[in-house]
Amino acid sequence: MSKKNPDExxxxxxxxxxxFVLNAVFSAPAVGVTALFGPSxxxxxxxxxCIAGLERAEGSLTMNGEIxxxxxxxLPVHKRPLGYVFQEASLxxxxxxxxxxxxxxxxxxxxxxxxxxxxxxxxxxxxxLIDRNNSAELSGGERQxxxxxxxxxxxxxxxxxxxxxxxxxxxxxxxxLPYLERLHRELEMPVLYVSHALEEVARLADHLVLLEHxxxxxxxxxxxxxxxxxxxxxxxxxxxxxxxxxVAQQDENYHLTRVDFAGGHLxxxxxxxxxxxxxxxxxxxRDVSIATQPPQGSSINNILNARIEEIxxxxxxxxxxxxxxxESHTLLSRITRRSRDHLGLIAxxxxxxxxxxxxxxx
Numbered sequence: 001m002s003k004k005n006p007d008e009x010x011x012x013x014x015x016x017x018x019x020f021v022l023n024a025v026f027s028a029p030a031v032g033v034t035a036l037f038g039p040s041x042x043x044x045x046x047x048x049x050c051i052a053g054l055e056r057a058e059g060s061l062t063m064n065g066e067i068x069x070x071x072x073x074x075l076p077v078h079k080r081p082l083g084y085v086f087q088e089a090s091l092x093x094x095x096x097x098x099x100x101x102x103x104x105x106x107x108x109x110x111x112x113x114x115x116x117x118x119x120x121x122x123x124x125x126x127x128x129l130i131d132r133n134n135s136a137e138l139s140g141g142e143r144q145x146x147x148x149x150x151x152x153x154x155x156x157x158x159x160x161x162x163x164x165x166x167x168x169x170x171x172x173x174x175x176x177l178p179y180l181e182r183l184h185r186e187l188e189m190p191v192l193y194v195s196h197a198l199e200e201v202a203r204l205a206d207h208l209v210l211l212e213h214x215x216x217x218x219x220x221x222x223x224x225x226x227x228x229x230x231x232x233x234x235x236x237x238x239x240x241x242x243x244x245x246x247v248a249q250q251d252e253n254y255h256l257t258r259v260d261f262a263g264g265h266l267x268x269x270x271x272x273x274x275x276x277x278x279x280x281x282x283x284x285x286r287d288v289s290i291a292t293q294p295p296q297g298s299s300i301n302n303i304l305n306a307r308i309e310e311i312x313x314x315x316x317x318x319x320x321x322x323x324x325x326x327e328s329h330t331l332l333s334r335i336t337r338r339s340r341d342h343l344g345l346i347a348x349x350x351x352x353x354x355x356x357x358x359x360x361x362x
Contacts, residue, residue: 009034009064009158009190013050013057022046022057024211026219030064030158032206033184033191035222037198037233043214044194048162051192052084053077063158064190083151085161089143091150093136097129100146104154114155114189123186124149124179141172145179152187159191165200180204181361198233202226202242202282203361227330229312229322234332239320240284241331247277256301263326267301268358280361285320285332287357292343294352302355306331308347311340321345323353331355 008027015022022043028034036044050057053068054077061068068075091100105117121127124145129138135146144164151159164180165173177200183191184204195201201208201222208225210218210233218231223242226233233239248265249258255270259279266281273279295303306323309330314320319340321333331353345351 008062009192010060010062011047011051013047013059013061015046015050015055015057020046020214022050022214024050024214024216026209026216028190028192028207028209028219030190031188033193033204034207034209035201035205036192036194036209036211037201037205038196038211040196042211044196044211045162046214047211048160048192048194052082052160053080081155081157083154083156083159085144085148085151085159085164087163087167089140089147091135091138091143091146093134095135097126097132097135097138097146100135101126101130101149101153103150108153108155112155115152117153119186120149120152123182139172140168141175144168144172144176148179148183156189158189159187161191161193163194163196165195165197177203198236198238199282202240203280223330227322227332229310229320234285234320234322235314237286238284239332239334240282240287241329243281243283243329245279245281247271247273247275247279249275261326261329263329264304266355266358268360271360282359282361283331283355284357284359285334287355288331288333289354289356290321290323290333290335290339290343290345291352291354292345292349295354298354300354300356302358304331304353304355306351306353308345308349308351310347311345313337323351325353 008030010027012025024047036047038044046055049055051061053075060070067073068080121130126145126149129142193204205222208222209216210231218225227241228234243261245259245261247257248260256267257271258265258267304325306325308321309324310322312320317336318334319337323331325331
């Protein structure tokens with residue numbers, strides 16, 4: 001048996017309720033954002049509550065080498081150094097915004113504060129909100145940003161977020177996502193992020209833990225796990241691949257930007273970002289077509305050399321194709337069975353992947 005890495009999260013938690021059994025086993029890095037993803041009822045929130053100590057599960061849990069529970073010990077929630085952000089912001093409505101933020105901050109000794117008030121205000125764009133006297137008058141997105149800030153200011157070793165966008169309307173979600181992306185860049189602590197929205201996960205996560213009926217059916221790096229054809233995520237309507245790239249060239253004439261990655265480059269709509277800026281691109285399977293020869297006279301700007309790794313049927317008329325681009329990136333393509341047979345596509349074949357659209361997440 002391989003030795004566990006102490007700089008990781010290791011969980012083996014079981015909990016039985018009427019009609020539902022949680023039996024979750026996974027490991028995740030103690031850095032970056034790990035998404036607990038799955039459909040409603042899969043056990044995501046229950047697992048997060050068990051990790052927090054809000055539910056008393058059986059089993060073991062180790063955080064960065066520190067035992068939170070095992071066969072002989074169990075840390076209660078108030079002794080687990082975590083911050084918890086719920087679906088609803090649950091601010092203290094009778095307190096001003098600043099007092100909400102300082103609620104936990106003042107209870108941490110100055111020498112033990114890992115996160116400063118000024119940092120949180122900057123990261124979450126709270127400068128124009130912090131002096132509001134009535135937190136009840138904030139919008140849904142503003143309340144959630146304050147709630148996240150309040151959790152961070154307790155200087156936790158890990159931040160748990162339970163579908164923090166699910167109670168927000170579309171406009172509020174779009175407002176808060178850039179702030180969550182900034183936290184992703186700035187925070188040194190790990191984040192466990194519960195969501196049932198694949199777009200959120202693709203935008204924010206580094207590692208994916210996929211749950212189904214109370215069990216972990218897969219756990220791994222986001223870009224690798226999303227591209228596995230044996231998992232349900234590859235067969236969603238919005239299935240696709242995530243590519244990490246950086247800004248490399250500007251075409252002022254056509255208002256385009258070239259972003260480079262280890263397997264090639266993509267031309268995208270103009271980005272006002274300096275060269276070297278890291279970006280995340282999402283390419284949906286429905287936006288990728290396949291040619292067996294370099295196309296001539298095509299309107300598609302992005303054509304990548306690729307090798308087919310796997311093809312799986314999707315119902316009577318479609319197939320999903322996984323392709324390797326370079327050494328470390330994958331693309332998915334959803335095409336008809338007729339196209340597969342007409343082109344003679346098989347695993348191991350070299351092809352040209354034509355990318356019709358790229359969604360950018362900076």
